Amino acid sequence: MTAKVFFHVDLDAFFASVEQNDDPSLKGKPVIVGARPGHRGVVSTCSYEARAYGIRSAMPISEACRLCPQGVYLAPRMARYAEISGRVMELFSSFTPEVQRVSIDEAFLDMTGTEGLWGPPQDAARLLKARVRESTGLGISIGAAPNRYVAKIASGLRKPDGLVIVAPEGIEAFMLELPLAKLWGAGEKTRARLRELGIESVAQLASLGETQLSSLFGKAGGAFLYGAARGRDARIMGPGEPASRSISAESTFERDCADRGCVEDVLMSLANELAYRLWSEGFRSRTLVLKLRLHDFTTISRRRSRASCYLTSGEVFRDALSLLEKAWDGHTEIRLLGLCLAELEKGLGDRQGELFADGEPFPGSSERQSRAEGAVFEIERRGLGKVTRARLLGRGDRGRPEPDQ
Numbered sequence: 406m407t408a409k410v411f412f413h414v415d416l417d418a419f420f421a422s423v424e425q426n427d428d429p430s431l432k433g434k435p436v437i438v439g440a441r442p443g444h445r446g447v448v449s450t451c452s453y454e455a456r457a458y459g460i461r462s463a464m465p466i467s468e469a470c471r472l473c474p475q476g477v478y479l480a481p482r483m484a485r486y487a488e489i490s491g492r493v494m495e496l497f498s499s500f501t502p503e504v505q506r507v508s509i510d511e512a513f514l515d516m517t518g519t520e521g522l523w524g525p526p527q528d529a530a531r532l533l534k535a536r537v538r539e540s541t542g543l544g545i546s547i548g549a550a551p552n553r554y555v556a557k558i559a560s561g562l563r564k565p566d567g568l569v570i571v572a573p574e575g576i577e578a579f580m581l582e583l584p585l586a587k588l589w590g591a592g593e594k595t596r597a598r599l600r601e602l603g604i605e606s607v608a609q610l611a612s613l614g615e616t617q618l619s620s621l622f623g624k625a626g627g628a629f630l631y632g633a634a635r636g637r638d639a640r641i642m643g644p645g646e647p648a649s650r651s652i653s654a655e656s657t658f659e660r661d662c663a664d665r666g667c668v669e670d671v672l673m674s675l676a677n678e679l680a681y682r683l684w685s686e687g688f689r690s691r692t693l694v695l696k697l698r699l700h701d702f703t704t705i706s707r708r709r710s711r712a713s714c715y716l717t718s719g720e721v722f723r724d725a726l727s728l729l730e731k732a733w734d735g736h737t738e739i740r741l742l743g744l745c746l747a748e749l750e751k752g753l754g755d756r757q758g759e760l761f762a763d764g765e766p767f768p769g770s771s772e773r774q775s776r777a778e779g780a781v782f783e784i785e786r787r788g789l790g791k792v793t794r795a796r797l798l799g800r801g802d803r804g805r806p807e808p809d810q
Contacts, residue, residue, distance in 0.1 A: 407517055407518050408517070409515075409517050409551045409552065410516040410517050410519075410526055410549060410550075411514065411516065411517075411550060411551070411552060411556045412513065412514040412516055412526075412529075412530065412533075412547050412548070412549050412556060413511070413512075413548045413549075413550075413556035414497065414511065414512055414513075414514060414545050414546070414560065415546045415547075415560050415564075416490075416510040416537075417543070417544045417545060417546055417565035417566065418450055418453055418565065419450055420438040420449055420482075420486055420510075421437070421438050421450050421451055421455070422543050422544070423485060423489055423543070424479055426541070426542045426543060427485070431477060435451070435455035435458060435460075435473050435475070435477065436454070436455060436477045437451045437452075437455050437460060437466075437473070437477065437479070438451065438480075439451075439466055439469075439478075439480075439481065439674075440466040440670070441466070441478055441480060442478050444466065445465075445467075445666065446466050446670050447462075447463050447465055447667060447670045447671055448460060448461065448463065448464045448465075448469050449674060451476075453564075455469075455473055455476055458473040458476070459472050460472055460473055461659040463659060463667075463671055464659060465667055466478075481674075483677060483678060484681055484685065486509060486510075487682055487684075487685040487686075488685065489541055490509045490510065491686065492540055493541060494506060494512065496536055496540060497514055500516070500533055501514050501516055501519055506652070506653075507653065508654045508678075509654060509682065513553050516549070526549040526570050530547045530570070531568070533545070534547065534568070544565050544566040546563065546566060546567035546568070547560055547567070547568050547569075548560030548567075548571070549570040549571065550570075550571040550576070550636075551572075551573045552636070552637070552638040553638055554636065554637065555576055555638075556571075558583070558588070559579075561589070576636040577636065579636065580611070580634060580636040581606075581607055581608040581611060582607075583606070584605070584606055585599060585600075585605055585610065587607075588607055588630075589633075590629065590633060590702070591633070592661050592700060592740045593659070594660075594661050594738070595622065595626070595630075595700075598621070598622075602621075607634050611635060613630075614631075618630050618631050622701060622702070625701060625703050625704075626701045650747075650749045651690075651746060651748070651749060652682050652683065652686070652688070653694075653745035654675045654678045654743065654745075655696065655742065655744070656671050656674070656675060656741070657740060658671075658740055658741070658742075661700040661738035662740075663737065663739065665735060668729070668733075668739060668742065669726070669729075672726065672729065673718075675742065675743070675744040676721040676722040676725055677718045679721055679744055679745075679746050680715075680718035680721055681718075683715065688746075688749040688750065689715070689750050689751075690714060690748060690750070691710055691714050691748065692710045692711075692746065692747040693708070693709050693710075693715065693745070693746060693747075694706060694707070694744070694745040694746075695707045695728035695729060695732060695743070696741070696742070696744070696745070697729075697733060697741070697743075698741035698742075699737055699740065700737065700738040700739070702740075705733075706732075708728075709724055709727070709728055710748075711724070721746070
């Protein structure tokens with residue numbers, strides 16, 4: 406039986422790297438993409454120069470400004486990022502048909518059985534890195550392993566431009582050498598509780614039994630930690646993830662979060678990303694899935710299907726808020742937040758030429774808003790300017806989405 410080989414590929418500091426690549430004057434500077442200083446909102450992505458100041462994705466922009474007031478703060482250009490992402494995903498598909506796109510800047514590639522085409526994993530990974538850089542000017546980090554969970558950890562160990570390969574017989578040794586901070590999926594509170602118990606490494610964690618871990622972290626948390634310490638696939642996508650063709654986006658909080666304003670800001674950013682991707686890839690969808698992973702590793706999934714297709718980010722956000730109300734009590738801390746548009750159908754591509762057409766439907770309609778939003782996407786994609794929603798600049802009212810612009 407052919408041994409499984411999975412790549413986890415991550416575009417390094419994607420949004421910020423695109424900005425630095427498009428504007429060479431930004432190279433070497435701390436670039437923060439997200440909400441603007443003085444407004445409410447969060448960091449979408451930041452450059453490695455900014456990360457040296459302690460800035461991380463999903464951090465409130467006010468905290469980022471406090472840590473790095475001299476940083477270059479930019480509004481997201483989602484159409485540009487979606488364009489580059491699409492180009493990269495096409496490259497991935499040229500290496501294997503089994504591409505699981507996790508978000509706009511990362512994917513799993515099932516490379517099992519491709520050695521005859523690309524050589525062993527190390528050669529295939531180096532070739533893939535070279536092709537991405539030639540096509541986009543951007544760097545990627547790759548982790549290769551017999552399962553997705555270990556590949557995910559491996560890709561983050563030597564960023565940027567990293568390459569870490571874990572052989573099947575090397576999984577146990579690889580995991581046991583990791584510090585606790587590198588155990589993907591274990592948040593700051595979990596690590597702090599483990600440190601209180603004198604656990605500082607994965608090797609020490611692996612010495613605890615599942616029963617003991619379950620008594621400390623609950624059944625779900627104990628099972629996750631017991632399996633993760635041994636490099637077992639932890640079902641990264643989570644239970645309830647749609648099996649059909651879908652697009653998804655998710656964000657892991659640097660610290661478990663129960664601040665409603667911050668959660669809604671991240672939710673709006675995810676809705677905006679999905680709307681761009683839906684438009685740029687020429688799909689339509691009537692089904693939205695919300696995923697929450699709580700501080701105790703419990704994963705909650707809520708789904709909504711509707712009669713009409715989603716046309717705008719505002720529609721996605723409004724339904725996401727409704728699902729959030731059903732899934733979250735408003736005070737339990739969240740470690741991961743994700744959105745997915747499922748059961749995709751081809752259909753939006755033939756409408757793109759009508760975005761600037763005369764004769765709009767009745768005022769305030771989704772079709773009218775969709776044309777306006779599509780026009781914004783086109784402006785950004787063609788490099789003719791930048792338009793950002795008020796909420797993403799931090800001006801939105803906490804409880805409701807801004808009108809689409």
